[in-house]
Amino acid sequence: xxxxxxxxxxxxxxxxxxxxxxxxxxxxxxxxxxxxxxxxxxxxxxxxxxxxxxxxxxxxxxxxxxxxxxxxxxxxxxxxxxxxxxxxxxxxxxxxxxxxxxxxxxxxxxxxxxxxxxxxxxxxxxxxxxxxxxxxxxxxxxxxxxxxxxxxxxxxxxxxxxxxxxxxxxxxxxxxxxxxxxxxxxxxxxxxxxxxxxxxxxxxxxxxxxxxxxxxxxxxxxxxxxxxxxxxxxxxxxxxxxxxxxx
Amino acid sequence: xxxxxxxxxxxxxxxxxxxxxxxxxxxxxxxxxxxxxxxxxxxxxxxxxxxxxxxxxxxxxxxxxxxxxxxxxxxxxxxxxxxxxxxxxxxxxxxxxxxxxxxxxxxxxxxxxxxxxxxxxxxxxxxxxxxxxxxxxxxxxxxxxxxxxxxxxxxxxxxxxxxxxxxxxxxxxxxxxxxxxxxxxxxxxxxxxxxxxxxxxxxxxxxxxxxxxxxxxxxxxxxxxxxxxxxxxxxxxxxxxxxxxxx
Numbered sequence: 001x002x003x004x005x006x007x008x009x010x011x012x013x014x015x016x017x018x019x020x021x022x023x024x025x026x027x028x029x030x031x032x033x034x035x036x037x038x039x040x041x042x043x044x045x046x047x048x049x050x051x052x053x054x055x056x057x058x059x060x061x062x063x064x065x066x067x068x069x070x071x072x073x074x075x076x077x078x079x080x081x082x083x084x085x086x087x088x089x090x091x092x093x094x095x096x097x098x099x100x101x102x103x104x105x106x107x108x109x110x111x112x113x114x115x116x117x118x119x120x121x122x123x124x125x126x127x128x129x130x131x132x133x134x135x136x137x138x139x140x141x142x143x144x145x146x147x148x149x150x151x152x153x154x155x156x157x158x159x160x161x162x163x164x165x166x167x168x169x170x171x172x173x174x175x176x177x178x179x180x181x182x183x184x185x186x187x188x189x190x191x192x193x194x195x196x197x198x199x200x201x202x203x204x205x206x207x208x209x210x211x212x213x214x215x216x217x218x219x220x221x222x223x224x225x226x227x228x229x230x231x232x233x234x235x236x237x238x239x240x241x242x243x244x245x246x247x
Numbered sequence: 248x249x250x251x252x253x254x255x256x257x258x259x260x261x262x263x264x265x266x267x268x269x270x271x272x273x274x275x276x277x278x279x280x281x282x283x284x285x286x287x288x289x290x291x292x293x294x295x296x297x298x299x300x301x302x303x304x305x306x307x308x309x310x311x312x313x314x315x316x317x318x319x320x321x322x323x324x325x326x327x328x329x330x331x332x333x334x335x336x337x338x339x340x341x342x343x344x345x346x347x348x349x350x351x352x353x354x355x356x357x358x359x360x361x362x363x364x365x366x367x368x369x370x371x372x373x374x375x376x377x378x379x380x381x382x383x384x385x386x387x388x389x390x391x392x393x394x395x396x397x398x399x400x401x402x403x404x405x406x407x408x409x410x411x412x413x414x415x416x417x418x419x420x421x422x423x424x425x426x427x428x429x430x431x432x433x434x435x436x437x438x439x440x441x442x443x444x445x446x447x448x449x450x451x452x453x454x455x456x457x458x459x460x461x462x463x464x465x466x467x468x469x470x471x472x473x474x475x476x477x478x479x480x481x482x483x484x485x486x487x488x489x490x491x492x493x494x
Contacts, residue, residue: 032389142279200490219476229466243447244491
């Protein structure tokens, strides 16, 4: 576990079910987060149900910091987010998870300590908890069905943390390193098909031959073909000719 | 439920636990998605455990389309994403959920039908399922702990769909109004080439035949083919066979 990576702490405030604490630990580790703090878990601590659910992410539970009050959980933090489902009139900035984790990244890069509060399963955070926060995170859910559970809320926030901190070049990962065919290879492929299909009598009637050839060339040029694709397409056609020649 | 909003269909391929189907339905509805398709759920359909878990999102299950094979689930779709945890060398674009839902939004805005495939809980999608896809969605998880479950994968993809679809695209889409081939047409094309090339002895040696066939299917599925392209490709092959038969 890369325990030195600067990252926010995730604070579960008065969580109820052990299973949900375990599921939250897994969701954190999925996105490389491992600093969990627990405020007064309902069923005490440690909790065997949390351990069972966390399988593979158990070290997050082992290292979790246990405190009695929310204020103790964020005592060392200079910037605190509170996650809420409902919008409340708290006169604080309300941010999407994306914007919030962008802010978190900037603050952490500047040496600040950042925490994110997650409320108990049913009731959510109380006003006293939210009063400790500098900003609110609100996930843009369907207003007719805004029922995210604790681990899901942790998952989405962790996902945005990783997106913000890893700088995923989404364009660059698309088939990065693929060996695309170049224009000469594409031209030779088009040539091969055109001449073989000509011999096979495909471009018929002759009045339509030119436009058929143009359509075929246009199709090849629109195709995102790799070198391997081009080799395969040549091989397919050669094999068809061999087959014909065998009679 | 806003049943007329254009949106992708989420296809659960051979899901095992009813609870996970119910949780996926909830995750979809959280982000305003309601088009579920089910391919051969292990425990049959309807499934009371799915209904119990879906509470509040039961209508998604009621409206779910049940089919036997993955190809039937995407038959009307011109663009298909496959979600995978492991990277595989399938020579298809690999996209983050963000980029994928950006692409989905553009395609849907241009009138295309889009589907996202989610694999069974443990094993994930099989190569034959992935061969039907135009692109792969890979969630940028912690490589040391990449254990997203089915509902979490649905949740993150749904979240990105909502993020992308709430910011409405104003840019004009290239090739809007193009008559793209759908999955059935693509499947028939792949079938036609596979069987003819088989007769021609292309898939040789036999030890390599399966991987050659998979490569070929993957190539077709990556190609942005129009209906006219597909007709031309069928015609080319038919003409080669006629040529052979003339001797």
